Amino acid sequence: MxxxxxxxxxVTKPTEAMRAAMASAEVGDDVYGDDPTVNELHDYAAALTGMEAALYVCSGTMGNLVSVMSHCARGEGVLMGTQSHTWKNEAGNVAFLAGVMPYPLDDSSGLPSERSLKSSYQPKGNVHYANTVLLTLENTHNAAGGLPAEAGQFTDIAAAARDMGLKIHVDGARIFNAVAYFGNDVKDYTRYADSIQICLSKGLGAPMGSVVCGTRSFVERARKYRKALGGGQRQTGIAAAAGLIALRDMRGxxxxxxxxxxxxxxxxxxxxxxxxxxxxxxxxxxxxxxxxxxxxxxxxxxxxxxxxxxxxxxxxxxxxxxxxxxxxxxxxxxxxxxxxxxxxxx
Ligand SMILES: Cc1ncc(COP(=O)(O)O)c(C=O)c1O
Missing domain, CATH: 3.90.1150.10 (Aspartate Aminotransferase, domain 1)
Incomplete structure (x- = not known):
């Protein structure tokens, strides 16, 4: 049938253009940083998001995990919506692999409220609590119906988080669906974030992979965690060639x-x-x-x-x-x- x-x-399959690019991709050993196609993808993703650097990772799940690990030390805390993919659908990896305490937020309507942030936040200096250092925000929000966050509301919640001394990671698995919806610029979101994870393997059509973007030092730490998790791959340019087309040509x-x-x-x-x-x-x-x-x-x-x-x-x-x-x-x-x-x- x-x-x-x-x-x-x-479930999308790579396009003909992706298959052709994969067949002819220039490659090298990416663990040595030698794969020119992966490096091109990094440069393109960093420029597109307006962030300093980027890193190609195996999946969205790996992208979110290395981001949490790069922002939080073991025993620290991250604020996460209980309807978010990171909370519900990533095998509890933040707790059992990163040793980070997830604190719950109400994100049933997409973005959490400032009130929810304040009620879950645990400050430094109290021995009873895992200090909260990070907030993750999902955009578009899958469980809330694929809801894209309006840039203004996103900015408000990010500003509140910053005032509380929190870093911000965006699970932007489908961030370009938000951008396509509003016709705005991805920088309207990344401007207020310390890192973002973007899936190339969803509506953008690549067969695999995500990019994480952030500062150079964040990406250096993420590279180390990617390696520790077994995500340091070799001639990855074969797959990154399709990822590059996804990011460059498929957003529209x-x-x-x-x-x-x-x-x-x-x-x-x-x-x-x-x-x-x-x-x-x-x-x-x-x-x-x-x-x-x-x-x-x-x-x-x-x-x-x-x-x-x-x-x-x-x-x-x-x-x-x-x-x-x-x-x-x-x-x-x-x-x-x-x-x-x-x-x-x-
Ligand atoms: C919002 C969101 N974040 C992260 C992921 C994880 O991506 P992956 O399946 O590549 O690990 C998904 C996957 O569907 C998702 O919907």
Whole structure:
């Protein structure tokens, strides 16, 4: 069966241009810093984000982890939203690999409030607490519906964190979806951050990898942690060549994914699904199924039997993500399949 795959934007396949670039990439040993294609990616990412330096890492998870390790010593604390990917979906690595204490923030509407920051923050000088030194912010926010942060609100919360003496790391797995949504500049966000992690492997279409960006000394520390975690690779230019195309040429296309997601949300609402509303839709659509549909896992299985792949996001919560491998026809077909299921259950 030919499937249409709305599970995630991570299922994208490299484009022809990426495959050609990978085949002809100039390479060297990146652990020695000798891979010219990786170095070009570093320079490009640093210039694009307006930060001093960048580092190619295996995944978004590794990018976030080396960033936390580079900012926090063991026994220190990081403020994280309890709906964030770093908190929920990275295998608890901050606690069990970095030895850093995650402090919870309410980020159910994307950005945490200043109040939430202040209530979780633990200052230096009290033996009872892990000193809080870092705040992580996710943009776009996956669990909050792919919500992009407005630059002004982002600045306000970052300024409050700075006033508290905190460093700021941005999980910008999909930061260019935020940029595509607002038509602004990624520097509107990075200007207030000490580091950012950007996934090349999602809507931008590269087969693997992320870049982390920050100051030169931050990147030096991150390089050491990357090595310690087994992420020092050799002729990585093969993969970085695709990453370079992702970052340089694929940002502009993310607006198509947003258009497709909006059409999908509208079609599913018309078909009677309880689609979660969002003030700013990027490439994600979340909806909740009713009692009669069974649990989300059973619902997803039924969809797969009809050729539609979608994701479980909770006991009764479903996620669909638009991406490079899907067009308007895929959206129409998905709506048709889901409409048909909706009719059958009535
Ligand atoms: C918001 C966010 N951050 C980080 C990651 C981790 O990226 P990776 O799967 O490359 O480890 C993801 C993955 O989906 C994500 O959605």
């Amino acid at each position: 030919k499937y249409i795959d709305f599970r995630s934007d991570t 296309r993310l607006a198509d994914d947003h258009k497709n997601a909006a059409a999908l949300a509208e079609g599913l609402t018309e078909a009677g699904y309880d689609v979660e509303d969002t003030p700013r839709r990027t490439n994600m659509v979340y909806f909740n199924i009713g009692e009669g549909d069974g649990d989300a896992a059973a619902f997803v299985k039924k969809c797969a039997e009809r050729g539609l792949l979608i994701g479980v996001a909770g006991a009764a919560r479903i996620r669909m993500v638009t991406h490079l491998g899907l067009d308007e026809n895929s959206v129409d077909r998905a709506i048709e399949i889901l409409k048909d299921m909706s009719v059958q259950r009535q």
